[in-house]
Amino acid sequence: MPSVFLSPSTQEFNPYVDGGNEEYYTNIITDAIIPYLEASGISYGRNDPAGSFLNSVRLSNQGSYDLHLAIHSNAAPPPDAGKVRGTQVYYYPKSLQGSRAADIFANNFKEIYPLPEKVTTVPTTSLGEIVRTKAPAILIELAYHDNPADAQWIRDNIDSIAENLAISIGDFLGVSISMPSSVPFGTVATQGSALNLRSQPTTNANIIGRIPNGSRIPLFSAENGWYLTEYQQTRGYVSQRYIRTDS
Numbered sequence: 001m002p003s004v005f006l007s008p009s010t011q012e013f014n015p016y017v018d019g020g021n022e023e024y025y026t027n028i029i030t031d032a033i034i035p036y037l038e039a040s041g042i043s044y045g046r047n048d049p050a051g052s053f054l055n056s057v058r059l060s061n062q063g064s065y066d067l068h069l070a071i072h073s074n075a076a077p078p079p080d081a082g083k084v085r086g087t088q089v090y091y092y093p094k095s096l097q098g099s100r101a102a103d104i105f106a107n108n109f110k111e112i113y114p115l116p117e118k119v120t121t122v123p124t125t126s127l128g129e130i131v132r133t134k135a136p137a138i139l140i141e142l143a144y145h146d147n148p149a150d151a152q153w154i155r156d157n158i159d160s161i162a163e164n165l166a167i168s169i170g171d172f173l174g175v176s177i178s179m180p181s182s183v184p185f186g187t188v189a190t191q192g193s194a195l196n197l198r199s200q201p202t203t204n205a206n207i208i209g210r211i212p213n214g215s216r217i218p219l220f221s222a223e224n225g226w227y228l229t230e231y232q233q234t235r236g237y238v239s240q241r242y243i244r245t246d247s
Helices: 022-040 053-062 096-109 148-156 158-173
Strands: 003-008 043-046 068-074 087-091 119-123 137-144 185-188 195-198 207-211 216-218 221-223 226-231 234-239 243-245
Touching: 003 022, 003 053, 022 043, 022 068, 022 148, 022 158, 022 221, 068 148, 068 158, 087 096, 096 119, 096 137, 096 158, 137 148, 148 158, 207 226, 207 234, 216 226
Parallel strands: 003 043, 003 068, 068 137, 087 119
Antiparallel strands: 087 137, 185 216, 185 243, 195 207, 195 234, 221 226, 226 234
């Protein structure tokens, strides 16, 4: 079975303009990729959001993956902070498969990024997730999270970014990507109080919203007693204990 290791950023210390951070948004995008992979018969592994890039490399190298995909967003150097836009797809120049993957992802991403001429491939021998993985690897910097237009573009296009990356995974692996089944809904059932929407599937994570009792919300995926959902254009996690699913 074709396989991919998904490695969203673990850098929660990189803030987005107007809220959120790199780890939060790249993990939400990764959550949205997974239903496409499952619908298409592609197996996957995933890094630990609490780990480092070295831990991500270790987990990737423990498996036999056909592709290592690191998903990040960028920030310009201080003199140009907030002024730069664009997408970069990094690859190891001595890897023919890595180069092929970079071309596929860049060409596909031009279809959705608002400035396609600024989507580029970049050879590198310095990024750890590119040079230390057994599998062919690429690292995509989706856009500049310190640029207001780019940061908002990411927020507004979570699903289309996820679908585009899933299609690129399929193109690289030679698999036709199938659309996932329709998203189920559930109802918040807290006996009156609002339900906390958290940035990660743990009670230690930041509260990023509150969902009124009785609200119907989409249930994108389930993980260890939590649902990934969205409320008022904010994606996050809610405890399954307080959700009544539709029969």
